[in-house]
Amino acid sequence: MTTLETRIEKWFDQIGELSPASDEARRDVELAITKLDDGQIRVAEVIDGDVVVHEWVRQAILLLFRVRGLERSEVGPFEYLDKLDLKHDYERRGVRVVPGASARRGSFLSRGVILMPSYVNIGAWVGENSMVDTWATVGSCAQIGANVHLAGGVGIGGVLEPANAVPVVIEDDAFIGSRCMVVEGARVGRGAVLGAGTILNPSIPVIDASTGEEISRGYVPDYSVAVSASRRREFAGGEFFLPCVLVLRRLAEGERHDKVALNNLLREHGVAT
Ligand SMILES: CC(C)(COP(=O)(O)OP(=O)(O)OC[C@H]1O[C@@H](n2cnc3c(N)ncnc32)[C@H](O)[C@@H]1OP(=O)(O)O)[C@@H](O)C(=O)NCCC(=O)NCCS
Incomplete structure (x- = not known):
């Protein structure tokens, strides 16, 4: 069984041949982006003091631009034309x-x-x-x-x-x-x-x-x-x-600079954590 990582790497090797009509590639790429959106995978992180980049995750983002077409959206009088969606579901998050x-x-x-x-x-x-x-x-x-x-x-x-x-x-x-x-x-x-x-x-x-x-x-x-x-x-x-x-x-270590403390009121969230 191939992992999502190896499938993304495979699609990336053939990125020039992909388009919004490439359904199989698009499914894998969308899955990777959903995982990224939910924090299950990330592009980079600090491990033992070093920044480690997960290249395949970045490749999935680049592929997204390839397998998505432009779509028009409107908010009131504003019009947009883009390939990517905005984030949703903030209350749950x-x-x-x-x-x-x-x-x-x-x-x-x-x-x-x-x-x-x-x-x-x-x-x-x-x-x-x-x-x-x-x-x-x-x-x-x-x-x-x-x-x-x-x-x-x-x-x-x-x-x-x-x-x-x-x-x-x-x-x-x-x-x-x-x-x-x-x-x-x-x-x-x-x-x-x-x-x-x-x-x-x-x-x-x-x-x-x-x-x-x-x-x-x-x-x-x-x-x-x-x-x-x-x-x-x-x-x-x-x-x-x-x-x-x-x-x-x-x-x-652990000290906060007294001039840069944020007022707690500003940080108060009003969303159950
Ligand atoms: C960096 C900072 C926290 C330093 O505060 P501090 O430790 O109390 O240091 P001081 O104010 O005593 O300044 C020390 C020296 O650095 C200089 N300095 C302070 N801030 C500076 C800055 N942003 N850029 C360049 N020099 C700066 C001061 O002129 C001072 O020089 P001096 O010793 O010859 O008098 C503060 O100046 C700063 O930039 N705060 C961020 C403000 C900000 O962005 N707020 C966001 C609100 S949303």
Whole structure:
């Protein structure tokens, strides 16, 4: 008996020949997307400290675009034309969704998640009790932990291609300040605080303010309080300043930064958990 994983891999090898008329492939792909939607499978996860990508799940998402045709939908005066569905059944899932928010089917929203008017793309995972604040976007396949706050306007980048690209990972209890951009497989550790307006990608150096040492590129360690800063760089054309991320200090394990605690009232759900 073949598993869903091996069948998806087989369909992916022949993706160029598939179309919305490919019923057998479509059945397998839809099954994989339903499992993704319910959190039974996921695109990536942190195992023993490393980000492990389940490539076949991402392949299923790419196949979905191939085996689905465009469909028109309407909400009042608005018209849309797309291949993918939106997520449904929020009450059963224990997720609060404010008007203006949309999440695509095939994203997973855990119990206690709150979506302010924001966007969550397919393949993304959002952990328990996390808040996706107004105009924040969670890109395809991004992995957001539990009790995370993505503040207003945060942009979490998505990755569907190229193959083997690593999704953005935000670990449990992290706080991502307003208008931060975290993209291309960058990672923010557990309980870390990223100051408003920080840009983090795998080529941005993360520097420890207490030593001046570069800790990493694109990875903010657990319980760091980090802000956007700049570093001097010499070029043939002169001296310029490029962005970096500066770790101002470290919180104790399990400690919450007092400035970024969310009012409990805002988190109250009103949905039985
Ligand atoms: C990161 C943050 C928590 C730091 O708070 P803190 O630990 O109390 O640090 P301070 O306010 O003492 O600031 C430390 C230094 O970093 C600088 N700084 C603070 N926030 C900064 C930011 N976002 N970007 C760049 N520098 C920043 C300060 O100017 C200060 O410099 P100084 O030492 O020369 O005075 C806070 O500034 C922040 O950005 N909070 C997020 C706000 C937000 O997005 N809210 C969302 C509401 S929905």
